[in-house]
Structures are given as structure tokens and as C-alpha cells.
Amino acid sequence: MIAEIISIGNELLGGETVNTNASFIAQKLSEVGVEVRWITTIGDDENEIFQSLEQAEKRADVIISTGGLGPTHDDITKNVFVRYFDAKLVFNAEILNKLRERFRQRNLPMSRCNEQQAYVPDKAKIVENEIGTAPGLLFEKGKKLFFVLPGVPVEMEQIVTDSIVPMLKEKQTTVILKRVIHTIGIPESTLFARLGDVEELEKTCKIAFLPQMGRVDIRLTATGADISQCEKKIIAVERVIEEKAGQFIWGYDDETLEKIVVDKLQQKNLRLAVVESGTEGIIISDLLKNSIADQNNIQGFVFSDLLQARDFFGMQFSRDEKKILNDATDVKQFSAKIAQNTGADLTLFVNFSRNENREAHIFLFDGKKLVKKKELYPIEVSVALQRLVTSVIGVLYQYLNK
Template sequence: MKAEIVSTGTELLLGETINTSAHYVAGKLSSLGIEVDYHTTVGDNPERLEQVLRQAIGRSDLVVTTGGLGPTIDDLTKELVAKVMDIKMALDPSSLEQIKQFFGRRKAPMPKNNEKQAYFPKDSKILPNPIGTAPGAIIVKNGKTVIILPGPPFEMTPMFDNFVWPELQQTIKPEAERMNERVLKVFGMVESAIEEVLVDLMNLPNLSMALLAKRAEMHIRLVARSSEKSSAEAEKVLDNAETEIRRRLGNKVFGRGQETMLGIVGQLLKDEKYTIATAESCTGGLLGA
């Protein structure tokens, strides 16, 4: 399954807001074996958003959008998805009632323009939003699935976890391709030197490898694909790749996953029963802490 994430909001393009929602969604999709081929960010411009949506829906099986579900005139994600997929918009009475209750709990009248947030492409599966006034939706037509989510991460994340994630787990077939990931951490080698040593491994079947610079470290990101219901096949591919990488790079590989240089060094000191004595001046006990 090929997927694309479309993020809307001029604040994202201007760098005023970090796009953490796309990062979160991409990680969750990848963990299900859904290959995310594109991330697209577009401002609050209806012509450009329509163009982006047409392209995304045309080339991807699954499109996840974030943002553009507010009550203002420039919030047009739902309307443009409906236009691109040739679906009429319809009022969802349940969503309208939930929005009214949202304002009622705050002892405030619902502004008229918030009613817009209760309209969806017809026959959508509505995703409730107990935190805000922007419900999401899942639209399926002609083999294409579009998932519409709110932009703010504090609204998007629980909606994804509580409603989208279970839906995807049921939708993705057990025999579908899965992806397992492992990160090896390297110290004392630059990216080009690592590539020279590992270049032939980068074309192994069912394995993809990426080199990522992380300050003083280099990370080797390994992703293995498997068609098995379990992840055993993918784990075997990762194990074999890690063994060969460690053989070639030796002790330049100091850890993997969540392991850190500080933690590894600390454990080595403990294993060898070494102690460290320090003398501090002008640091207020920071080193000792």
C-alpha cells in the first residue's frame, strides 16, 4: 500500500509551526508496513490545495491529511477532497450536536460558522473529536482511502490512536508486507567512509539502509520488509545485516536503538569496576549530578 501525507497550513510553510503531526502519522503508518512515499505541505490556498490533493489521490492508495478542518473560510480540506473525489457534502447531525455541546460546556453560544465543521463528504466514516470542534473522517471510493484529521497535534494524535489506528489494523491484511526497523549507532567514522564500507549491503533484497548524521554520531537505519504474518522473517534480515555491519565496522558501532554513548560508557565502567573522581569549580555540582 502506497501512502501520502498532506499537511495544510501557511504557518507550516512559514516555519512558524513544526509539523509534528506528519512525523507522528508517518511513523505509525510505517510500523504497519504502509510505505509513505510523499510528504506534501501546502498553504491555505484553495487552488494549490486542490492541485496537491488531485495529485496525491491519483498516485497513492492512502492519503492522510492534517489541518484545514476549522470553521473559517480558508479551512477547505473537506470541501476540496469532496470535489476531487466527486462526492457531495452532507451535514452530519451527530457531529453538529457534539459541536454544540462543546460550546455548551463552556457556557457560550456556538458561532454560526462552526456549523461548517459538521459537514463531510457524503457516506464518510466520522471520527469524533472530544477535545475540539473539528471531527475527522475516513472517505473510501474507487479503491482510494482518504483520512482527514485536524491539524493541532493535541487533537490529531488521540483521534489517530483511538479511531484511525484500529481501523487501519483491521484494513491491512495479515499477509500484507510488514516493516521492521533497527538503528545502529556509530562513532568515529564520517558518512562517506561508512558508505564505502557498506555500499554493497545497500542493495540487499528486502532491506533498505540509510545513513543519518546525528551531531557527533552516525546512525545506520535499517528497514526490513517481510510478507509473513509475524515479524520473524524481517527480524532475521535485520539480524544478518547487523552482524555483517558490526563485522565490517568493528567497535565503531557502539550501540543500537535507544542506547546512548553515555549509557554504554557508564555500563563499561561498571563492568570493569572502574570509578571516576572529579573536581568541580564554578559548575555548582552539575557534573556530579
């Protein structure tokens, strides 16, 4: 089945609200083999909503709209569906009683405008909303299914999970399976070229390249009659990718590189000391949030600048910051001093300068070998710091994965 999601609300077009509803619905539909091909976002305008329904009916089997079912003047979605299906609003006493009970349980007064939510189209089936006040609706036109859902995320999620997904799962005859392969250290264009004839591979399953900060994901999507058939397709293409680009693959699906790095440190019984200057502690924070409570092999020190870090660890070298960062002997001595004071096996020293070039220096020292990397991020500071984290985690991973 093919689906279209119609997200309704001026707040979505104005940028005040991020459209997380569409993302949630698309993911849930994909899990049961329903392919979402269009996501349409429109404002609170009756004619535009009507036209969107006309277009969706022509090209999709399942149409799901969210938003505009509340009790206020700008909640017009229900009225548009009444007009579209030539229906009438009829009073539903059961819905009114549930509304009153819900307000009573919350110890809140129920206004007269909420009573309007007890009027539902006579050509629609009620889809139970166990959390909020606006019931979901289902219209059927031939083999087409039109779901009308509230825009409040928690209410929408409950209806999709408890009602829509089970219903579509029964009707669906095909399965969709996805697999994400994570890579690092290779540009998207180079990775694409390494795989060879991608069009030939796509005869087995769809391939999407998803570049991120310093990393590239490859998403494989297979369709079939059952899970087993889809898995065979995924594995076939996955083996080709592993053969041609295996050295750049660090994980799959929900795995994170930070968690893999933390786990490798634990497995190798290595203690890591992280010293950061100018970064606001973003690196140690990223590592610690991926560790568990009883892991005590990572410690961090955060300083506003390099000279403050130097003084804290009792070093005597030059006060010229650039000279320190470009002198391998100074950096090794500094790293050795950190290891001596902390008992660490590995020292990671990162310095970030908030100058025009956003210059960053990364040093990883194991007592013998010094790994060093210099990068420039002439972009907004917050974005530069995120890219720096990606680069630092990559340096750690490549060292630990030897």
C-alpha cells in the same frame, strides 16, 4: 500499501510552525507496514489542494491530509474535498449535539461559526474526534482511502492512533521493521566503504546512513509477510555490519550514548567530577538528565573561565590560560587537585573559548593516565557547544569501554 501525507497550512510554509504532524503520521504508518513515500506541504489555496489530491490519487493507496478543518475563513480543506468527490454538505445533528456538549463541559460559549463543523460531506464517513470540535473524515474511491484530519496535533494524534492505525493494520498484508545501529568515531564515507557491497546487502533490507554531530546512525528497514521474516533479514545484515564495523558501534534503536556512559560509570563504581569553563554547564546538564535520582556518582562545577576555576580549587600555576591548557603537567596537577577536593576517581575538565576559532580543550584524568583532545569549532556558538558535548561524551565512552 503506499501512503502520501498532505500537510495543509500557510503557517507550515512560512516557518512559524514545524510540521510535526507529518513525522508522527509517518512513524505510525510505518509501524503497521504502510510505506510513506511522499509528504507534500501546501498553503491554504483551494486549487493547490485540489491538484495535490489529483497527484496523490495517482500514486498512493492511502492519502492523509491534515489541517484546514477549523471554523474560520481560511479553513477550506473540507470544501475542496466536497468538490473533489462531487459531494454535498449535509447537516449532522449528532455532531452538533456533541459540539454543544463539549463546549458546555468546558464552560465556554459556542459561536455560530462552530455550528458549520456539523455540516459534513454526504460521501464521507465520520472518523471520531474525541478531543476537538472538527470530526475527521474518510472518503473511499475504489481501493483508495482518503483521510481528512484536523491540524491540531493532539486531535490528529488521537484519530490516527485510535482509528486510522487499527483500520490500516487490518488491511495491510506486509510488515515493515526498522533497526537503528549507532556508531561513533568513524566518518560516514569511511563507514560506507567498510561495509563493502552495500547494494548486495540492500537485496535483504534497505540501508540508510544518517550522519549527526560526530556520530553516524545506520537505519535498516526490512519488509516481509510477518515480524519473524523481517527480523531474520535485519539480523542477517546487522551481523555483517557488526563484523566489519563492530568497534564503532555503541548502541541500537532508542539507546542514547549519554545514558550508556552514565550506566557504565555506575557499573564500574566510578565517581566522576566534571569541571567546565565557558560552557554554561551544558555537559554536566546533559549527563545528569540521563542519570536517575539515586545515582550520586557524578558531580559538576561550572565556571565562566579557566582562571576562576583555578582559583576555586586553590591552584597556583600561571595566569596565562593558553600556557595552562598546553602544559600536561599543569593539567594533571589541576585534575589531581579536583580529585582530591571531590573524592572523584575520574576528573573531566573542559574549557571552551568563545574566540573566533571556538577553541575547546577536553581533559580526562584517572590519576595515572591523561586523555587530552583539542578541537576547533569556527561556527555559531550554540552549534559549537552541541558538537563539543558530542565530542566529550565520545571521549568518556571510549575510556569506559576499554
